[in-house]
Amino acid sequence: MRANEKQQPRPAPFDPEHLYTSRPFVLRDPAQKRTIADSPARTIEDKAADDGTEPEKLIVCRQCRNVITRPEERIEIQGAHQHTFANPQGIVFEIGCFGFAQGCGFVGPLTDEFTWFKGYSWRVAVCGACITHLGWLFHSPGGDSFCGLILDRLRQPQ
Numbered sequence: 001m002r003a004n005e006k007q008q009p010r011p012a013p014f015d016p017e018h019l020y021t022s023r024p025f026v027l028r029d030p031a032q033k034r035t036i037a038d039s040p041a042r043t044i045e046d047k048a049a050d051d052g053t054e055p056e057k058l059i060v061c062r063q064c065r066n067v068i069t070r071p072e073e074r075i076e077i078q079g080a081h082q083h084t085f086a087n088p089q090g091i092v093f094e095i096g097c098f099g100f101a102q103g104c105g106f107v108g109p110l111t112d113e114f115t116w117f118k119g120y121s122w123r124v125a126v127c128g129a130c131i132t133h134l135g136w137l138f139h140s141p142g143g144d145s146f147c148g149l150i151l152d153r154l155r156q157p158q
């Protein structure tokens with residue numbers, strides 16, 4: 001068998017799951033890259049060693065187990081922690097709202113196009129370690145912000 005018989009699927013021009021819009025997913029400036037670089041990969045074990053937190057009490061990236069946030073950060077926005085939304089491509093996301101997500105990096109410009117939460121602009125949120133798209137950072141002009149994270153991309157304590 002020749003090596004080229006196993007063809008890789010051709011990459012799509014963009015991955016619609018990565019975005020609300022069809023804008024390409026690009027790290028535009030060094031400051032944005034630094035945001036990610038400054039969020040070192042933190043495994044459950046690292047985190048537990050630091051502060052004695054029981055590993056099973058942390059919320060981690062399902063892909064790489066980087067610590068993303070913790071159950072205490074769950075918050076309600078517009079009356080609920082969990083929301084189901086579809087993006088303009090029709091992809092449905094179940095997200096949970098978190099006040100803070102230490103393990104995320106944020107990329108792309110802040111925009112209010114197609115926002116799911118009235119009064120909030122958003123940026124894409126990725127795992128700071130493996131760059132998997134985990135959700136969005138929502139930001140209000142008043143300075144409030146929270147993360148809406150895609151629940152099936154996280155591993156949460158039972």
Ligand SMILES: [Zn+2]
Binds near residue numbers: 065
């Ligand atoms: Zn990850």
